[in-house]
Amino acid sequence: MPEASGSVLAFDFGTKRIGVAIGTQLGAGRLASACALTTIASEAADARFAAITALIAEWQPVLLLVGRPLNDDGTAHELTARCERFANQLRGRFQLPVEQVDERFSSTEADANLRQRGLSWQERKTQVDAEAALIILQSWSELHARSHSPA
Secondary structure (H helix, E strand, O other): OOOOOEEEEEEEEEEOEEEEEEEEEEEEEEEEEEEEEEEEEEOOOOHHHHHHHHHHHHHOOOEEEEOOOOOOOOOOOOHHHHHHHHHHHHHHHHHOOOEEEEEEOHHHHHHHHHHHHOOOOHHHHHHHHHHHHHHHHHHHHHHHHHOOOOO
16 A cells, blocks of 8 residues: 555445445545545446546546455455456556445445435435445545554
């Protein structure tokens, strides 16, 4: 994992949409800031990677994160292999470090957060994937903060 500061892009991969969040890393996984960025609403790989290419050009990330869906018991989910493939494609196309992050319950938590902010179900539907990517980013940061803190 890179210890350098810089932008980190997080992805909540789905077959219909990919949520994206951005954070500024201070090193050792600590985030100075993080926010939900956008949702790529396309099932076509070419359109998805064109959008991701534009985001990478704009934000110049030092690290990419991909949510790794798992069942409640930690076993592989039906989308786990597809997310791993997506992570490998990102690594190969952009020559950037890519980490996978356990994303169990991120969409449920994202929807609850948006509901708590008073958004209607229509508004939540358009924002839940980017919000889930933000939760993935925050989970990664919390995990790295714990692993780098003195015992």
